[in-house]
Amino acid sequence: MAYLYVKAFHIVLVTAWFAGLFYLPRIFVNLAMASPGAEYDRLLLMARKLYRFMTPLAVLALALGLWLWLGFGISGGWLHAKLALVGVLLGYHAWCGRLYAAFAEHRNRHGHVWFRWFNELPVLVLVAVVVLVVVKPF
């Protein structure tokens, strides 16, 4: 029974983390179109609060994933591929932190179109991870 509760909260926390991974780059799209002033400062505040909120969610989601893997001994080729994709997600999360810092210091060099493409990467990773963990193709 404990395994199912851990998996249930793993899925809840992964979902909450992804809400941030989907929304933060959208704020960056708007920041890239905004000129310095009240709107820019408001968007910057939203981005900072969201990043601070989604980081502990990521840590908890991954902690429960590790618990499922190491605590209940669930493994397989699919999990190794999944962990590689989780590595990509962690890199993306950290990259968002650096992009936020560039906006905060008014040294962002990417346009809003770049951020629209940047926003799509978590979608691709989510689809791949969910297929791996549900279908377990290998």
Ligand code: HEM
């Ligand atoms: C350190 C990172 C992670 C580890 C070690 C991990 C490990 C696991 C394990 C062992 C399971 C149980 C599989 C089963 O019961 O058959 C699981 C379930 C799941 N994981 Fe993760 N996970 C991690 C991160 C993630 C991330 C980032 C996502 C989303 C992109 C994710 C999505 C899921 C989903 C949707 C399930 C439920 C699958 C099902 O009910 O069959 N996990 N995870």
